[in-house]
Amino acid sequence: MLDEKIATLLKDIKRLKDKLREKEKLLFVHLQEKNNNLTTCKYSKGLTKEEITRYSRQMLVKEIGLEGQLKLKNSKVLIVGAGGLGCPVSVYLASAGIGEITIVDYDDVELSNLHRQILHTEDDIDHPKVNSIYDKLHSINRNLKIIPIKQHMDSHTIKQLLDSNTFDVVVDGSDNVATRYLLNDACVLNNIPLVSGSALQLEGQLTVYNYNGGPCYRCLFPVPPPPETVTSCGDGGVLGPVPGLIGVLQAHQTILILTNSSDGVLSQRFLVFDGSSATFRNVKLRPRNINCAVCGDNPLITELIDYEQFCGAGAHDKVENINILSKTQHIEAEELPKKLGTSLILDVRPHLQFDLCHLPYTTNLPFAEIEKPDALDLVKRLVKNIDADNEVIVLCRRGNDSQRAVSLLKQKLSDLPVNFLNVKGGLHAYSKYVDSDFPDF
């Protein structure tokens, strides 16, 4: 009864919100028409009466003033990523009166985004992130030009975008290495400063590339990191305020660049925030490398390349599924329930994930520790106690580490009379096909 009431209300609210969105769209068309004929305030220069009031508090700062505000109004900024960084960046830039903001992201909103991606709400789940941001920014300032683009950024799409627009600043709020190199090279080739931020767990990093003769990303990191050393927010986790802080600082850097306040721009400087000790570090970096492959005096890279190939990793932060075992070494998630309590089941996720939620009758043995003698001894001891089927079932979050574990255990414990089996798709598959009460994360 209660569930029914809640469902009906949620449905009503969604219907009303959709209707509201339609009206907003219509209003925007009329407002645009009106704004085309809008006259600036006859008592000032270049701004309307409303703009003077709206931005007065920041124009009273002497570094901004009327002149700075006009610069912001006439600026175009591209933000790549509508996530943990993109949300704070875009909300502060829109509020500050940047004339035109283009925001690009391919993803839809998920429940696990909401703790840090502060512009998205429950009602936005499964909708494109850029549409959600568009709505929120418009509710702050209906007069701004916000251009949402739901697209994957690659060499082709960014070239199109940069060929048809003149951006004053690009903000990197992406979540993967390939996109970071892509944006760097695109900015160098088009002579645009790049405000780069990143965050993971309790740490954040911030710098500005390709600004006033300063270094670019490749000057610092000519070679991409080995893919196995790169951790995503989905695996390593991230505390919301950390990307929040870095994103706000990215907006601040963008405003400094747009208003020519070059002393404050983090070019050839690197700001590191460590939330575990609440400390900032302001590091002095090398200058531009004259031998840099893209910004050097004789660049090797004169047009955009294939960045996924260059980095050996996809331009996203999702896990790519592996398949390294033979058909007979798998079981389906649907077969798990009858094995619980009868077979030996090893859950090879990290302790932290096991603590969040786990199946009953499973033993936690993190993959990272599995090669250590203690872990192998434990498996040997556990195997002694099993009687049925002589099988050991290995389980993890998505079914990748468990395959690696099966392969490793099989090799290290080849003398044991048991069969190691992987659960296809891991706990994701269990949640999806067996019991949706098991949390999906």
Place this chain on the structure above:
Amino acid sequence: MDIKVQFGGGAELLFDNKKHYDISLPSKEKPWIIGDLLFWLKEHLLKERPDLFLQDNSVRPGILVLINDTDWELMDTVNYEIQLNDCIMFISTLHGG
């Protein structure tokens, strides 16, 4: 010679998940340079696969080395002569957002 060694951005995961170490380098004939320190760290503190920290006698791509908050590229990289109380930091770059 007492110095501080720090890790950040995930590089600490290779060093027993500790971000700060106060270490005492044994005295030797030639001055200690960063290149020596890299191998000393590999021998004494590194807990994970060496190739996740070192490659070709230097740090692996994606790790920034800071000497007293200055990029080691401004300080002669592996050849920098370590001074008493120096703070040497290894920071891995982050990519998440």
